[in-house]
Amino acid sequence: MDDPLVDRAAALQAVCLAAGLRVATAESSTGGLVAHLLTEVPGSSGYFRGGVVAYANEAKVALCGVDPALIEAHGAVSAQVARAMAVGTRSRFGVDLACAVTGIAGPEGGTPAKPVGLTYVAVADGGEAVVRRVVWTGNRHDNKRASAELALELLLERAETLAAARAAAGRDAGGAGATGSTGG
Numbered sequence: 079m080d081d082p083l084v085d086r087a088a089a090l091q092a093v094c095l096a097a098g099l100r101v102a103t104a105e106s107s108t109g110g111l112v113a114h115l116l117t118e119v120p121g122s123s124g125y126f127r128g129g130v131v132a133y134a135n136e137a138k139v140a141l142c143g144v145d146p147a148l149i150e151a152h153g154a155v156s157a158q159v160a161r162a163m164a165v166g167t168r169s170r171f172g173v174d175l176a177c178a179v180t181g182i183a184g185p186e187g188g189t190p191a192k193p194v195g196l197t198y199v200a201v202a203d204g205g206e207a208v209v210r211r212v213v214w215t216g217n218r219h220d221n222k223r224a225s226a227e228l229a230l231e232l233l234l235e236r237a238e239t240l241a242a243a244r245a246a247a248g249r250d251a252g253g254a255g256a257t258g259s260t261g262g
Contacts, residue, residue: 083223086230087115087122090237094125094175097241101233102171103129104142104163106154107181107197111226127171132163142166142178153192155180160198161207168202175236177201177229181214183221197225201232203240208232 094101103113113129116122130141135154138144143166144159152158163178181197188194195214200207210228214221 081115081118083115083227083230084118086227086234088119090116090230090234091119091122091125093234093237093241095121097237097244099175099237099240100125100127100171100173101237102127102167102173102176103229104138104167104176104178105129105131106133106138106163106179107183108179108222108225108229109133111222112177112179112229115226115230127173130167138163138180141170143170155182155192155196155198157198157200157209157211160200161202161209164200164202164207168204174240175201175203175233177233179225179229181221181225183218183225185218195221197221197228199225199228199232201229201236203236208236 105112110131116126132138132141135149138154138159139146142163144162148158148162160178160180163180164176167178168176178200182188182192182194184194193213197212197214198209200209210232212228214224216224
């Protein structure tokens with residue numbers, strides 16, 4: 079397939095498979111597009127554990143573990159809810175990395191405070207969850223693809239960081255063992 083987003087998904091898959099990382103997704107405004115892109119690459123079952131399309135607030139609560147008070151206080155389209163979706167999905171799927179997308183894809187639904195195109199993408203890896211806020215200016219299709227692309231970029235960035243940390247830990251463990259066995 080000649081799609082740069084599938085190519086990005088393939089790059090993520092390569093890093094995850096090499097490092098033994100597992101991934102899950104939680105999507106609202108992208109409607110499952112991120113999971114679709116991940117599964118377009120043959121072999122994705124080796125690292126992708128699944129995803130949820132939590133479009134309604136009730137689904138965000140029930141499926142992703144979002145505290146309803148967060149939605150009430152900040153709205154479904156917020157950094158707080160994106161973070162909670164990613165953290166909850168990571169925990170519920172038992173994976174190393176989870177991404178979450180929540181936004182207003184358009185063409186309706188925007189307000190002066192939260193315009194059409196406003197999107198939050200979060201990635202949780204067990205440490206601090208990273209959240210990015212963007213305001214896309216395209217049509218619904220373009221906004222959904224741009225959000226999915228950002229999710230893939232953030233997943234790849236975090237996967238590369240985790241992979242490097244695992245490799246360094248392996249080198250440190252190997253180095254310590256080698257030093258201990260040859261030391262005198």
